[in-house]
Amino acid sequence: MSTIPSIKKLDQAVVNRIAAGEVIQRPANALKELIENSLDAGSTQIQILIKDGGLKLLQIQDNGHGIRKEDMAIVCERFTTSKLSKFEDLSSIATHGFRGEALASISHVAHISITTKTADSPCAYRALYADGKLIPAQPGQSADPKPCAGNNGTQITAEDLFFNVPTRRKALKSPSDEYNRILDIVSRYAIHNAGVSFACRKQGTTMADIQTKNGASILDNIRLLHGSVASELLPVKNTFDQLGFTLDGYVSNANYSVKKMTFLLFINHRAVESSSIKRAIENIYSTLLPKGGHPFIYLSLELDPKNVDVNVHPTKKEVHFLYEDKIIEAISDTFQQALESANSSRTFYTQALLPGASNPTSDADDEEPSSSSTRSSNVPEYKYVRTDSRVTTLDTFLYNPENAARAAETLNAESSSTDSSQPPVASVTTTCSVEVIKKTRVEVRLTSVLNLRKEIKKQENAKLTAILSNHTFIGCVDDVLALIQHEQSIYLVNYTVASEELIYQIVLHEFCNMGQLKLSTPVSIREYLAVALDIERHNGTLPDNLVSNEEIIESITTTLIARAEMLHEYFSFEISAEGDLLALPMIIRDYIPSMDKLPVFLLRLGTEVDWESEKQCFYTLSKELALFYSAEPPLRSEEREDYLWKVQHLIFPCFKTHFVAPSSLKEFVTPLANLADLYKIFERC
Numbered sequence: 001m002s003t004i005p006s007i008k009k010l011d012q013a014v015v016n017r018i019a020a021g022e023v024i025q026r027p028a029n030a031l032k033e034l035i036e037n038s039l040d041a042g043s044t045q046i047q048i049l050i051k052d053g054g055l056k057l058l059q060i061q062d063n064g065h066g067i068r069k070e071d072m073a074i075v076c077e078r079f080t081t082s083k084l085s086k087f088e089d090l091s092s093i094a095t096h097g098f099r100g101e102a103l104a105s106i107s108h109v110a111h112i113s114i115t116t117k118t119a120d121s122p123c124a125y126r127a128l129y130a131d132g133k134l135i136p137a138q139p140g141q142s143a144d145p146k147p148c149a150g151n152n153g154t155q156i157t158a159e160d161l162f163f164n165v166p167t168r169r170k171a172l173k174s175p176s177d178e179y180n181r182i183l184d185i186v187s188r189y190a191i192h193n194a195g196v197s198f199a200c201r202k203q204g205t206t207m208a209d210i211q212t213k214n215g216a217s218i219l220d221n222i223r224l225l226h227g228s229v230a231s232e233l234l235p236v237k238n239t240f241d242q243l244g245f246t247l248d249g250y251v252s253n254a255n256y257s258v259k260k261m262t263f264l265l266f267i268n269h270r271a272v273e274s275s276s277i278k279r280a281i282e283n284i285y286s287t288l289l290p291k292g293g294h295p296f297i298y299l300s301l302e303l304d305p306k307n308v309d310v311n312v313h314p315t316k317k318e319v320h321f322l323y324e325d326k327i328i329e330a331i332s333d334t335f336q337q338a339l340e341s342a343n344s345s346r347t348f349y350t351q352a353l354l355p356g357a358s359n360p361t362s363d364a365d366d367e368e369p370s371s372s373s374t375r376s377s378n379v380p381e382y383k384y385v386r387t388d389s390r391v392t393t394l395d396t397f398l399y400n401p402e403n404a405a406r407a408a409e410t411l412n413a414e415s416s417s418t419d420s421s422q423p424p425v426a427s428v429t430t431t432c433s434v435e436v437i438k439k440t441r442v443e444v445r446l447t448s449v450l451n452l453r454k455e456i457k458k459q460e461n462a463k464l465t466a467i468l469s470n471h472t473f474i475g476c477v478d479d480v481l482a483l484i485q486h487e488q489s490i491y492l493v494n495y496t497v498a499s500e501e502l503i504y505q506i507v508l509h510e511f512c513n514m515g516q517l518k519l520s521t522p523v524s525i526r527e528y529l530a531v532a533l534d535i536e537r538h539n540g541t542l543p544d545n546l547v548s549n550e551e552i553i554e555s556i557t558t559t560l561i562a563r564a565e566m567l568h569e570y571f572s573f574e575i576s577a578e579g580d581l582l583a584l585p586m587i588i589r590d591y592i593p594s595m596d597k598l599p600v601f602l603l604r605l606g607t608e609v610d611w612e613s614e615k616q617c618f619y620t621l622s623k624e625l626a627l628f629y630s631a632e633p634p635l636r637s638e639e640r641e642d643y644l645w646k647v648q649h650l651i652f653p654c655f656k657t658h659f660v661a662p663s664s665l666k667e668f669v670t671p672l673a674n675l676a677d678l679y680k681i682f683e684r685c
Helices: 012-023 027-040 087-092 102-109 166-171 175-192 218-232 275-286 324-342 447-458 462-469 495-509 525-539 549-562 564-571 595-607 614-629 637-656 663-668 675-684
Strands: 045-051 057-062 111-117 124-130 133-135 146-148 153-159 197-202 233-240 245-252 262-267 296-303 432-435 472-476 481-486 489-494 515-524 580-586 669-674
Touching: 027 045, 027 057, 027 102, 027 153, 027 175, 045 175, 102 111, 102 124, 175 197, 175 218, 175 262, 175 296, 218 233, 218 245, 218 296, 233 296, 233 324, 245 324, 262 275, 275 324, 296 324, 447 495, 447 614, 462 481, 462 489, 462 637, 462 663, 462 669, 472 637, 481 637, 489 495, 495 614, 495 637, 495 663, 515 525, 525 549, 525 580, 525 595, 549 564, 549 595, 564 614, 595 614, 663 669, 669 675
Parallel strands: 045 197, 262 296
Antiparallel strands: 045 057, 057 153, 111 124, 111 153, 124 133, 124 146, 233 245, 245 296, 432 515, 472 481, 481 489, 489 669, 515 580
């Protein structure tokens, strides 16, 4: 009798579980796949809920385009995808997921439920899955998706991960370790996808361990998730046409050094690892950092999809690409250039007084040594900094300007005033509503705009930037001045002037990428120009012998209509062919400027903007927007509360993001007191 074992075909359930074990190695792998699916669905908000490190519960909810009801029957089957139709499509794949294995693999090792709703669906649908197939909620019931309540988007819940693979479950580390791996994945994608809001928390807790905002930049998210390293980062950016790739990211300078390297690498927007790129970067920093020191690196590479093989690893953890040696050499040269240009000066942190040493500033030569000459190494109480600029106060949530009585900025007064000493004002009511526009972020390559941004950087006062970037808001003194604290010092800030510079910089920073403030009622530019001219003539700023009001109004209106397309593309203005203003740019989210300034703003667009020269046009137009949107005390007392709330909760937080304080602002930020000095005064009292 033969002892040679016969070859048998494995049961399909065994095959699927083996495949699932390759794709889903631990909860963090499952979550990575689900995050990538949410990003492919165009989500702007992703919320993640975890229990027991993802083994007991792993839930992700997004606001993407959702899944059609007719597709829900096969969504968890293997090799079902909306990304590919033939093998050749792999050579041009530009999405995160593509093989159709993620949901299928999870469904073979966990209990899956999916609740989803598309924008055109009257309701959401919920379905349960096991081993890639629909299953009923109760025996004997239909397995078809059931209608239910839900928001646009998709919620996927995976419970009891690896319940049927006990050896895999036992091999995993503690729930806390698995949760840390999950946080690492979420933080990586939150940094890279700065336009998407991420939230990750444990079940049963109200405070999220990771919480990012839609409007935050990459640098903002690095500061939020990795702390002080953000102030030591250098931007790196380059395009290599011959090699067919672009490089973008942030690298730490020579002042920053830690025991373990933080390396966030994205290739074509997918988080991957590359030992060869990592090794090349470490070689560069080995000559700059102390022995055992390592840098912080965030690097995003965009390669021609034809040159990248994304299908070499089951979890897509690694990719292979052509011209690897040349690309790594180009990356190294870019890093070297950025570090050399930034390292003309180095900052070394020293300890002023060693523990147990005598005070070198004391008159030791005139006195006999005594036990009192030995000082404690503890920091004196009066040198403690008792504020944290990252803390959000409770009053942020206590007042909502949308619920205030004003409901919108209103331009409102009598045009026929009986008091001739008062300037005429508009008799039109204008209401703004915020409209969120989903659009792909545009990379600005106009030389004029890039030069204007460089000029901002050249005028920077680094010390003043640090004060405003890391301040703690104390309170508004009046309608123009506010108190802030930075470390041990208190400053008085003229926020009317500072906000004008802030708006100017945001306009250039968000050039081509601003949202819109839709006007509920279209504004007739001609009518508002007439109001503005009456105001200017009444104030004596326009000579009486100038051309007639009608000629000025028609000239300015014609100019704005002729440039409506440019204004819409670059600055998100919307002007109709009839001369009506339909929308204004949304420069700071939820911030609506004082509409009392709208008539004069429209007038100045015609008189102060240089429409002939490209650079001067963008410069003067940005300056006029800054003047219009800057904080200015309201004319009506009932609007003061809303005005001060916007100053504290909308304007001052923007100083902490990408604001570069110019030297000209120094005279408007006045130091008032130092906490160490105040402590001495109170001590004497």
